[in-house]
Amino acid sequence: MSQQTKKCLYCEVENDSNNENCSHCGMALPIKHPKDKQKNIKFFVKAFWGIALFCLIMVFFLPR
Numbered sequence: 001m002s003q004q005t006k007k008c009l010y011c012e013v014e015n016d017s018n019n020e021n022c023s024h025c026g027m028a029l030p031i032k033h034p035k036d037k038q039k040n041i042k043f044f045v046k047a048f049w050g051i052a053l054f055c056l057i058m059v060f061f062l063p064r
């Protein structure tokens with residue numbers, strides 16, 4: 001069995017991968033996988049295009 005550790009983002013202490021919170025400072029440890037990060041980026045791209053489209057519509061439909 002290989003023991004996996006997670007590094008705390010705040011105090012940089014190695015924690016057991018089963019831990020949800022840092023044993024040193026108590027902050028939440030990163031639990032998300034790289035896949036979730038990609039999902040997040042996709043969401044941001046979608047949100048960006050949504051806002052861009054909204055602005056474009058507003059430019060044409062707002063009364064001057």
Ligand SMILES: [Zn+2]
Nearest residue numbers: 008011022025
């Ligand atoms: Zn910590």
